[in-house]
Amino acid sequence: MDKFTQNYVEGFMGDVIARNPGEREFHQAVREVVESVAPYITSYPHLMDQKILERIVEPERVIMFRVPWMDDRGEIHINKGYRVQCNSAIGPYKGGIRFHASVNLSIMKFLAFEQTFKNALTTLPMGGAKGGSDFNPRGKSDAEVMRFCQSFMAELYRHIGADTDIPAGDIGVGGREIGYLFGQYKRLKDKFSGTLTGKGMTWGGSLLRPEATGYGLCYLAEQLLATRGDCFEGKKVNISGSGNVAQYAAQKAMRLGALVQTLSDSDGFIYDPEGLTEEKMAYVFELKNIRRGRIKEYAAKYPQAQYFPGERPWKIACDIALPCATQNEIGPEDAQNIVSGGAICVAEGANMPTTPEAIRIIQGAGLLYSPGKASNAGGVATSGLEMSQNSMRQHWTAEEVDQYLRRIMQDIHTSCVKYGTEPDGTVNYVKGANIAGFIKVAAAMTDQGLV
Ligand code: NDP
Ligand code: 2IT
Secondary structure, three states, rough: HHHHHEEEEEHHHHHHHHOOOOOOHHHHHHHHHHHHHHHHOOOOOOHHHOOOOHHOOOEEEEEEEEEEEEOOOOEEEEEEEEEEEEEEEOOEEEEEEOOOOOOOHHHHHHHHHHHHHHHHHOOOOOOOOOOOOEEOOOOOOOOHHHHHHHHHHHHHHHHHOOEEEEEOOOEEHHHHHHHHHHHHHHHHOOOOOOOOOOOOOOOOOOOOHHHHHHHHHHHHHHHHHOOOOOOOOOOOEEEEEOOHHHHHHHHHHHHOEEEEEEHHHHHHHOOOOOOOHHHHHHHHHHHHOOOOOOOHHHHHHHHOOOOOOOOOOOOOOEEEEEEEOOOOOOOHHHHHHHHHHHOOEEOOOOOEEOOOOHHHHHHHHEEEEEHHHHHHHHHHHHHHHHHHHHHHHHOOOOHHHHHOOOOOHHHHHHHHHHHHEOOOOOOOHHHHHHHHHHHHHHHHHOOOOOO
16 A cells, blocks of 8 residues: 555544544444555545545444333343444445344444445445344343344334335344344334345245355355365364354355364354264254254263363364354454464454454465455345345245355455455455445445435
8 A cells, every 4th residue: 555545544544533432343344444445545536525435434324222121020121222324325224133232332333334335245236234232132031032122123113114224133133033023113114014134934034044144155255265276175164153144154064065163152162073964053053043052062962072161263273264253253363373273264254253463364374365244245135135025025936045145145256356356366355345345335425416
């Protein structure tokens, strides 16, 4: 980066930090995009004049609200509710809802910002948003989760709609929560619409939406590996997380012939040197999605597996690392472990799981590396397909949805290669994804004038 561009980045970030004090995750996400697009922007004066980047980093609307609810013992609890509607230049706001104790405004804004570029990459007409609450669903009864979801939607319903803003799942929000949220939305609006995605299969959900993020991640990773004439067959794969994304990434990687060695949760990870099988996956689905248990139970069920309390899976040597838990879960030491373990590829299922320093280590060592906004876009893309099916009053087969998903992940790879190829022929997928997403959103914003 030349001196002029470097100064532009630092000046821009100085303003962002001053205007959004203390929002560490938001600053991190913005800096990554600004560093990628600055060389592009500074050579297009109209983008500078129009202050496109300055506008993109300011969400169009931020909604914050109180969510009161009562637990099974009759005690009252108050949580915070959020919806950050970041950008609607290319379509209605679209993005997940996260229920996790760590949720705050910075995390909501970083996720909505990332979503804007990710959604642009999918080729589908969707703007970017994210919502959620600091509600912790862990250990809550179904009735408590339902009452919380109903209270959350009692405010959110005013701000969303099939052509306005279409929420979906994320950490702590899966099929059960989408069901309760949809039920309350329908009741308040007295209208059956496609306003949420990730719906149940009997009431408008798309086949393969549950699988889509994890499957899409593996399809994108396949494309990365193919650039070096490689594939999943026979590779050792480490996965973090044991939720929606991790489960289906594991299933697809295994079906592509890989040996999936690890899964985790916030308490620790399991290492199974013999790898996951269909039978073991069935156990994981039942453990996590029905009994809502902890991943350490896997090691009790399968004695060849080891449980490492309080640790992350990156110290186990692997060929392919698929982080599928949460932001900043791969730090510099983890990255060093991944590199020295001989890995060839890191593809992100989670949003922003790798710290900037860790990304430098991974890229510096020449590994294939794809950022979440490219490699986990299959989830929201399939949400887009669910929206299309709802509008058309249709229900496509799993094969049809899978074909779309594969094609979208291929198109995302092509965009990353187009805008991320360096003079030495290597592909910087961070740069490629950020520039490709930015160009699309910027063009729409320019066309629509100063709004
Ligand atoms: P789930 O709630 O289904 O699973 C989350 C998993 O990550 C759990 O195993 C959880 O463990 C673990 N985890 C969460 N927070 C932490 C933490 N602070 N430290 C360690 N482990 C943690 O969520 P998803 O699988 O849906 O989401 C995983 C990631 O993928 C997130 O970054 C999400 O934003 C991203 N994503 C999700 C998409 C989707 O369609 N669902 C689409 C695109 C991206 P524990 O049970 O202990 O909390
Ligand atoms: O981060 C994400 O892309 C998601 N949680 C999925 C969003 C969606 O609208 O399907």
